[in-house]
Amino acid sequence: MTRKLILFYADSGNDELDYGTLTRGNDSQELRLLGQYYDSSNKPAPTEGYRLSEYKSGLVGDDRRPTTTHHRPGPWMVETVESYLPDLPVGTEFGEVVICTCGYSPLPVAENPWVEMIQRQVSEEQLVSA
Amino acid sequence: MPYNPESNETNYWAASKRDCERMETNQGWRLKRTKAHGKGGPLPIDCIFEGDVTFPKVGIDYKAGDDGDD
Numbered sequence: 001m002t003r004k005l006i007l008f009y010a011d012s013g014n015d016e017l018d019y020g021t022l023t024r025g026n027d028s029q030e031l032r033l034l035g036q037y038y039d040s041s042n043k044p045a046p047t048e049g050y051r052l053s054e055y056k057s058g059l060v061g062d063d064r065r066p067t068t069t070h071h072r073p074g075p076w077m078v079e080t081v082e083s084y085l086p087d088l089p090v091g092t093e094f095g096e097v098v099i100c101t102c103g104y105s106p107l108p109v110a111e112n113p114w115v116e117m118i119q120r121q122v123s124e125e126q127l128v129s130a
Numbered sequence: 131m132p133y134n135p136e137s138n139e140t141n142y143w144a145a146s147k148r149d150c151e152r153m154e155t156n157q158g159w160r161l162k163r164t165k166a167h168g169k170g171g172p173l174p175i176d177c178i179f180e181g182d183v184t185f186p187k188v189g190i191d192y193k194a195g196d197d198g199d200d
Contacts, residue, residue: 003155035162036163037160037163037180038151038154038160038161039154039160039161040155040156040157040158040159040160041159041160041180041181042158043160043180043181053137053162063168064168065168066168067167067168067169068165071136071137115137117137118134118135118136
């Protein structure tokens with residue numbers, strides 16, 4: 001089983017977008033990293049056109065801290081995919097590193113409504129199995 | 131259910147973000163992101179996996195050591 005590290009980088013050409021996005025480092029090192037998947041699923045790596053999801057948070061019920069309430073396909077879309085394989089895939093943490101470079105191309109708002117998340121209930125069975 | 135068909139994501143709670151990675155590796159899943167869900171408790175982290183993933187029904191081997199020979 002190959003474990004992949006999949007990295008999504010912003011490259012829209014607009015610094016405001018590229019450096020002010022989903023993840024950021026500290027003040028001395030801003031990141032263009034949009035997302036990072038660890039993937040042991042053996043699914044094929046993302047291809048051109050793959051969109052990162054975007055999320056909206058809010059308070060639900062008696063919650064004091066916000067939870068994710070809505071999602072939709074986000075504005076960042078994979079444009080190029082580079083794959084790196086280790087020389088010797090033995091004893092390495094990852095068998096493949098995939099770098100997805102993303103452009104900023106939001107879908108038209110009218111065609112991309114927020115979809116409400118199904119609020120999960122935690123059953124005892126899940127707590128035990130997790 | 132932890133699976134959300136609309137976002138095609140499955141959520142499981144864990145004790146730490148590192149444990150989300152362990153689930154990803156051990157179960158052969160794709161981990162999209164992790165976050166603190168803010169509800170506290172012993173499993174404060176929300177691990178978000180791609181697709182509909184479930185743990186295998188391994189359960190407990192109740193027969194272990196019950197061969198009737200003791």
